[in-house]
Amino acid sequence: MKHLLIVGRPGVGKTTLVKRLTQELCGCPIDGFFTEELREGEERLGFWLSSLDGRQALLAHRRMASPYRVGSYKVNVAVLDDLAVGIIRRAMRRALILFLDEIGKMELLSRPFQKAVEEAVVRGPRIVATGGIHRLPFLDTLKRRKDVELVPLSEGNRKAVFEELRARLQALCDEDEHVQALQRQADRICEMIVSGDVPEIDIEIQQAKLRDAVNQLFPEKQALYHLLYESRFRRLWQQFHWKLRTD
Numbered sequence: 001m002k003h004l005l006i007v008g009r010p011g012v013g014k015t016t017l018v019k020r021l022t023q024e025l026c027g028c029p030i031d032g033f034f035t036e037e038l039r040e041g042e043e044r045l046g047f048w049l050s051s052l053d054g055r056q057a058l059l060a061h062r063r064m065a066s067p068y069r070v071g072s073y074k075v076n077v078a079v080l081d082d083l084a085v086g087i088i089r090r091a092m093r094r095a096l097i098l099f100l101d102e103i104g105k106m107e108l109l110s111r112p113f114q115k116a117v118e119e120a121v122v123r124g125p126r127i128v129a130t131g132g133i134h135r136l137p138f139l140d141t142l143k144r145r146k147d148v149e150l151v152p153l154s155e156g157n158r159k160a161v162f163e164e165l166r167a168r169l170q171a172l173c174d175e176d177e178h179v180q181a182l183q184r185q186a187d188r189i190c191e192m193i194v195s196g197d198v199p200e201i202d203i204e205i206q207q208a209k210l211r212d213a214v215n216q217l218f219p220e221k222q223a224l225y226h227l228l229y230e231s232r233f234r235r236l237w238q239q240f241h242w243k244l245r246t247d
Contacts, residue, residue, distance in 0.1 A: 008153035031091035032099030080110035
């Protein structure tokens with residue numbers, strides 16, 4: 001499964017999760033941006049778009065002069081057209097992982113941003129993105145892609161999701177050939193699950209082989225298979241086999 005889309009309600013901690021993941025991956029070839037709140041005391045006035053390389057631009061503000069509006073915020077679409085799209089283009093050239101926080105109503109006001117995301121999903125690096133739970137046509141299309149894994153985030157699972165994604169992304173950046181072989185084996189199992197054409201017993205056999213390989217390579221870390229793969233496989237069964245039964 002190439003891309004991750006972390007979904008949850010506003011305020012659940014999606015941006016905080018992504019920022020912590022980027023901090024843990026310091027030194028890896030990553031790129032991307034955060035959408036951060038602009039506050040005065042307890043009042044939220046707008047949002048910054050903050051890039052991983054330290055640049056920051058005002059994306060939205062209650063008192064901004066702009067014809068584009070989302071709720072009570074006016075949006076500077078040029079920030080998306082220029083800064084956000086430039087980050088995506090750069091990541092397509094040289095990043096291993098691209099973080100997009102977030103793909104929401106404000107960001108989707110920019111058609112160039114949408115186009116850049118579409119291109120990155122098909123031809124770019126692995127993407128870790130965040131999005132809301134409300135229906136948006138562009139986001140709904142991403143959620144239905146077979147190369148996008150949905151990761152629901154809630155107050156109850158924030159710690160577990162962080163630990164899992166940190167381990168998975170660190171393994172992705174690991175240059176050890178044995179670790180990379182495990183990643184390829186796991187990716188093949190994901191493809192088997194998503195396809196809907198492979199008998200469940202065959203998938204279970206491949207999962208058992210992967211579990212044995214992980215335990216042989218890391219005998220001192222008996223919980224590693226569960227951390228790296230078990231939740232991932234379970235989510236894919238729920239995500240894609242539920243769809244297959246209801247199509």
